[in-house]
Amino acid sequence: MENIHKKSQSLSMIGSLKNLKPNFKQKFFKNQLDRNLLPSPGEYYKKQGLKLTGGLEWKSALCPFHKDTNPSLRLRLDSGGFRCMACGVHGGDVISFHMQRYKLTFKDAVTALGAWKHE
């Protein structure tokens, strides 16, 4: 189980890297982020209290970024990418979600997710 998961994660990374906008902070810190330590998007979003429904590629959930009554948030479980059809919040991975939800810097979000590599 563990191995299959790791493999699919590294494959999906190619896709999610394309979605990342070049960002100075992310470039600067990239050596200290270990993406292998990030929780899987499915695990992470469940822990965030999101109820994922429908779809194979894109799941739907109530958006925690605005008062949502009808699931407007779309999430990808491979890359962790998300987009809200109502309020427009979006990002390419769980780090981006964590940063925006808790208003954290890149480093603090990665640390909170347990993926900051300490030398």
Ligand SMILES: [Zn+2]
């Ligand atoms: Zn929203």
